[in-house]
Amino acid sequence: MIAVGQYSDALRALGRFLDEVRASEVIVVDQPDVVEVSWRGRRGTREERKYRTWELDALRTWAKMFRGLEEGPPRFNVPEALRTLGRELDSLKLETITVVQTADGWWASGKLEGTEVRQNYTNAELMTKSQRFHASRMAAEAKQAPTR
Helix, strand or coil: CCCCCCHHHHHHHHHHHHHHCCCEEEEEEECCCCEEEEEECCCCCEEEEEECHHHHHHHHHHHHCCCCCCCCCCCCCHHHHHHHHHHHHHHHCCEEEEEEEECCEEEEEEEECCEEEEEEEEHHHHHHHHHHHHHHHHHHHHHHCCCC
16 A cells, blocks of 8 residues: 555654554554554553555654654654665565564565565664664755855
């Protein structure tokens, strides 16, 4: 259901929601008609939601309203981990993805031209990738800023 190339934005929005509910042990499964998300909630029980296209679009809109409100450098939290993982999946051009949070990071799988591909990422690897992305983005913005 999530279009190839849109995982970063979609997973970041889901991450924002999951951060709000203090989720752990997150699983995201992209299916043709819905995106299934499950997690362990605050009370220790498994919870699940299924998002149709319009619901995921609403979640993206909600998450965008929070952008730029946090002060200081981006924190490495669930939204940032999922956003970074989404950028990786976008660059691999995977389809029909599954993302699972592990004790020390995440793994993701999906299809690339019909072949199943699986990648493992530690939190440290994702944090490094996130920091590099933000550093390059800040450098690009500084180049575009008007000089006085």
